[in-house]
Every structure is written in C-alpha cells, then in structure tokens.
Amino acid sequence: MEVDTTAIHVGDRVAVRLSVDYPDGWAVVWPDSLDISPFEVLDYVVAGPEAVAGGGGTRAAATLTVTSFELGELEIPPIEVAVADPGGTVQVLSTDPFRIGVESVGLDESGDIREIKGPLSIARNWWMLAPWLLLVAAVGAGAVYMRRRARTRPVAEVEKPKVPPRPFHLVALEALDELEGSSWLERGQVKRWHVRVSEIIRTYVEGQLEVPALEMTTGEVVAGLRGAALGGRVTEAFHAFLARCDLVKFAKLRPGADESRELLGVARSLVQMTSGAGGDDS
Known part of the structure; x- marks a missing residue:
C-alpha cells in the first residue's frame, strides 16, 4: 500500500x-x-x-x-x-x-472581529395579525372537537395470533436443498448458482448470528463474526466459503458442476456448526 x-x-x-x-x-x-x-x-x-x-x-x-x-x-x-x-x-x-x-484548517488571524449587533425591532401591526389569530383559534377549536368525538367512539381491538418464526437453520437448510434440486449448473448458470448459495448463508448469518451480512462485504462479515465469538476455526470457515463465492461472482472463476456442488456440503456444515448460537433458540 x-x-x-x-x-x-x-x-x-x-x-x-x-x-x-x-x-x-x-x-x-x-x-x-x-x-x-x-x-x-x-x-x-x-x-x-x-x-x-x-x-x-x-x-x-x-x-x-x-x-x-x-x-x-x-x-x-x-x-x-x-x-x-x-x-x-x-x-x-x-x-x-x-x-x-x-x-484543522487555519483561520485568518489578520481579520477584524466585528461587534455583535443587537436584535432588530419589528414594528407590530395588530390589524394585520388579526385574521391569522382567528385562523389559529378556529383550528384549535376544530382539533378539540375532533378529539372529543374520537373519545366517544368505541375502539375494537382484535389481537392477531402470533405465529412463531421458523428456526433460521431450518430455513437455510431447506433453501440449500431447493438449490441442489435446481438445474442452474446443468444450464451453465454457474455465477447465478454461487450468488444464490452465498445469499442463503448471508441470510442465515443475519438471522441466526445477528450480523447484517446481506449489506456487508465479505471482510465486514468476517469482522462481525469475530465479534460474535464463534471461534477462529468457524470464522475462517465462513471466510473461505464467502471468498470462494466472491471469486465466481467478481473474478470470473468458473468451477465445474461437481466442484460447485461441494460448496453445498460446506454450507450445510456451516449452518449445522452454528445452529445453536445467536438468536435461534430451537
């Protein structure tokens, strides 16, 4: 550098x-x-x-x-x-x-310091203010009326049943299974395939480990994972996985179909190693 x-x-x-x-x-x-x-x-x-x-x-x-x-x-x-x-x-x-x-940028010490001027007086014309005062009074009266009217209306509150969110690791594993069943690699869509597998793991990291990985670069994700206290081995495994995906996305690396599918095993291992950490209590 x-x-x-x-x-x-x-x-x-x-x-x-x-x-x-x-x-x-x-x-x-x-x-x-x-x-x-x-x-x-x-x-x-x-x-x-x-x-x-x-x-x-x-x-x-x-x-x-x-x-x-x-x-x-x-x-x-x-x-x-x-x-x-x-x-x-x-x-x-x-x-x-x-x-x-x-x-800091230096100031010009040769300049004169001017005295502070007092506030300027404004001539009052109460006849000109009268229409505005009447308008303010009318708006205030209307607000009071609407508030009283709203109080007389019964408010029906219906509580919607809360649906517990699905565990993040199950969502990630299902997404990886769906990707495995796709025909992207057979059709030569290698970059699209790697973008998707990276997105699945980044989404999992964001939900499970509370690191906003979808908006981060790979280096920023790794720094966030270090802060999550996962351990050096797990953090480096995430780093190698994301860097491998970046090579296909940005450096035009084109691995074969079998080599690409090996990443699915790595992705599943990352999920399984960390499924008991972070925000997923299941």
Whole structure:
C-alpha cells in the first residue's frame, strides 16, 4: 500500500494505491466496497491486471481517494484482498495500517472581529395579525372537537395470533436443498448458482448470528463474526466459503458442476456448526 502523504488538513483528499503481484493463472478479488473508518472513501478505481516487467507474473492495482473530517493522528486500517490459485484455494492478503495526521484548517488571524449587533425591532401591526389569530383559534377549536368525538367512539381491538418464526437453520437448510434440486449448473448458470448459495448463508448469518451480512462485504462479515465469538476455526470457515463465492461472482472463476456442488456440503456444515448460537433458540 502506498499513500502520497502523512499529513493533511481536514477534508483534503488523499490517494491510496494498492497493488498485488501474483503468479499467472491466479485470480484477485477486490472488495466490492470498503470501510476504512475514520476515513471515508470518495472514489475507488480498480485497474485491469498487467504483466510484471521481466516475466515476474501479473500485477493488479486499485486506487482509493479518501478523506477524513476527524482531527488527530488517524489510522487507515488494514485492507484485505483475496487471491485464489487455479485450483480455487483462497488466500487472504492484508495491508499494514498507515497513520495520517489530520489538522484543522487555519483561520485568518489578520481579520477584524466585528461587534455583535443587537436584535432588530419589528414594528407590530395588530390589524394585520388579526385574521391569522382567528385562523389559529378556529383550528384549535376544530382539533378539540375532533378529539372529543374520537373519545366517544368505541375502539375494537382484535389481537392477531402470533405465529412463531421458523428456526433460521431450518430455513437455510431447506433453501440449500431447493438449490441442489435446481438445474442452474446443468444450464451453465454457474455465477447465478454461487450468488444464490452465498445469499442463503448471508441470510442465515443475519438471522441466526445477528450480523447484517446481506449489506456487508465479505471482510465486514468476517469482522462481525469475530465479534460474535464463534471461534477462529468457524470464522475462517465462513471466510473461505464467502471468498470462494466472491471469486465466481467478481473474478470470473468458473468451477465445474461437481466442484460447485461441494460448496453445498460446506454450507450445510456451516449452518449445522452454528445452529445453536445467536438468536435461534430451537
């Protein structure tokens, strides 16, 4: 990661350049969005891969334009990027954090300080206000009448029977069974299939583990799962699963039908390992 400065004024733009060198035949998955609080991402441009000079493989790069409206010694947190070998094995790379000092914009000390003027008086014309006062009185009287009338009407309250929600793990397992019975893979709809299996697990994580995964990037989901205290092994299993789906969705990786169906077993294992955690009491 390269940053073009170590000190800015509040609101200034900073260019952050990321690059990944990897062997030919591998794939890189850039995050679809980034949360680098306390900095805000104003622009995010990913450049196409290019050959490294001297036959050293391939390089992928991205440029972020960021700013901050907070003051002090702030830190750009580590940014994670996933790479996969031709066999589909996923590795996650992470940048080092980078500190930037953010200062306030200086004031012009040469300017004169003007005295505060007192409030201006407004000439009153009671005859002009009279129609408005009558209108306010009429509206108030109408409101009192409507309130009294509403009190005289009986209000029938009918309680609807509450239907208990279905356990999240059962909903997820049924959705996985339905996906397994689809013909998407046979029709070559590999990306659609992986988008759906990722959506099923993200929906399950959102309901069962109370992590809003449908609105998060994979890196944000993993951070949320770490906060859910699932344990390192389970969290990394979720990470590898979601990163594998991202490679198909964003990096044009196209695994075969058998390899794709193996993800169903992984997805079912993730659900079964965590079905007793979080908000599902069943």
